[in-house]
Amino acid sequence: MSAPTGTAITALVWAPDWPEEMLRIAAEFSKLNPDIHVNVQFMIGNSVEENIKPRIATGNLPDLVSINPNAYGADLADQGLLADVSKTSAWKNMLDPLKKDWTSRQSRHFGIAGGMATTAIYYNQEMFAKAGIKTLPTNFNEFLAVCEQLKRAGYTPIMWNGGFPNMLGNGPFSSGFANNVVAREPDWKNKISDGTLDLNTPQVAEIFARIRLVPERGFVQKSFMATGYDDGVRLFKEGKVAMAFHGSWAAGLLLHGNPFEVGVFMPPWNSPGEQVVPVVGSETGFAVSETPNKAAAMRFLEFIAGPGFSILQTKRQNIPPFKQFPGTVVSDQKMVDYTNAVSRYAVTGSPYYSVLPSNSIERLHRLIQDVLFGKITPRQAAKLLDESVKNEAKMHYK
Missing domain, CATH: 3.40.190.10 (Periplasmic binding protein-like II)
Incomplete structure (x- = not known):
């Protein structure tokens, strides 16, 4: 051209x-x-x-x-x-x-x-070892137990981006949606588009309840509602929190240049006895x-x-979205192995920004913050999200 x-x-x-x-x-x-x-x-x-x-x-x-x-x-x-x-x-x-x-x-x-997007929990291996954590959590109850163990050892378990709700959307909301909605409804994507997916459910309320539960238990940093994107990354890199629920797009930042070794594990947002549903899609x-x-x-x-x-x-x-590329492309082996593992799952969810209609994305950010501030309940948040998604379907996608 x-x-x-x-x-x-x-x-x-x-x-x-x-x-x-x-x-x-x-x-x-x-x-x-x-x-x-x-x-x-x-x-x-x-x-x-x-x-x-x-x-x-x-x-x-x-x-x-x-x-x-x-x-x-x-x-x-x-x-x-x-x-x-x-x-x-x-x-x-x-x-x-x-x-x-x-x-x-x-x-x-x-x-x-811009890349293949997946989310992971990055963790400070030194803190985990000092807290006596020998096995990584494989469901949400085990995750809470790990947080409790870290807290008892004197560490702040995990960073929560209350001031940048986009990351709470990518992290606990996307994983909650994958495990609570996608796992139960294979046709979720079309049903969101045509306005027939019911999001006013106890399962969707639970997504918001878990986002609130982590700070309620004292597992996050002080003033977490003011923590922006860069601040959150810094807290993890400076060893002030043991875990960061983050995306593959931040692998270069989070895995390198730290005075400690970093590991990654799949967000265990599944309930005990249920197969975990990871999140993977396009950045x-x-x-x-x-x-x-x-x-x-x-x-x-x-x-x-x-x-x-x-x-x-x-x-x-991060993980390149291309079959082949010119020059040297650096990808951290931990993220390559992790993404390969995630991609093998029969059922996967998508990042929230490719799940929700655009006005509902902005609505979700406010709902997450309102739940964290205690202005609304998780059940009310599920109802309001449901209304927003159905309204968008009515207006645009029929």
Whole structure:
């Protein structure tokens, strides 16, 4: 694809833990493509969607944009706002199981994954050993017992991101949804879309109850409701908490540069006697908007998913979403082994941002915080989430 000489494109990117790498990717691209200048802007707040909506409302969608593989992203593609990327080599190179995440109802292929996303509990092996923990928990009751053992040994068991509810969404909510909803309803995805999935249930209330129970038992850091994304990572790296419930996207940050060894285990959000359901899917990725600069933006997308990918991968060390890639791609072996193990499960859940409609994602953030502040009960939260998801289905996806 050719772009006109001297094109300036805007890229609006979600990069909470790798802004410098994104700037480097843009600089390297412009060196190789002197006819295209990339103006990188960074998303702020708690979600990709809350950054995109005002741009759409004002007819000001950037040329390249971070996007989630959910009904909202698919809907933008079907409305003709996002370009179809199926002719790119990035799409052809993407792992086949991820492609369905990025295919809309009208079969438009609207984005390229930023990685394979899974969640894990990262743990400080030294603290576990000193607390006398010899076996990792395999269900939620055992997890609470491990937290109790760590607390008795004088450690803060786990970091809770109350000030960045997006991480509580990715962590305990996604795992709760996988174990309490996906495990019981194979057709959950279609039922969310058509508004027939009942989320006003004791099982969904239990998801919120568990998010609240962990701090209620005194297992989290002080002032956890003010803990943001970076603060939470820092608490774990500085040895102030024994565990972090986090994503594969933070593997580079959490596994390295610590004065202690770090291990990972599958979030045991299953009840005793039930098979655990892990969470695995596509990370937030990149889309090209239907703007006059589409050709130039497609070239930039190809670069991000091609030669530029090793720049962000060296920092993040997550799981690449591609069949093959140029240059050296660093992935931590612990995360490779973990993701391979997770991928072998017959039943898996998806990250919450690819489960819920966009307005319900923002609603969920507030519901989690309201439950943690004691403003509403877990049962009320389940009812309100159910109403939000059904309302979205009524408005958009019938």
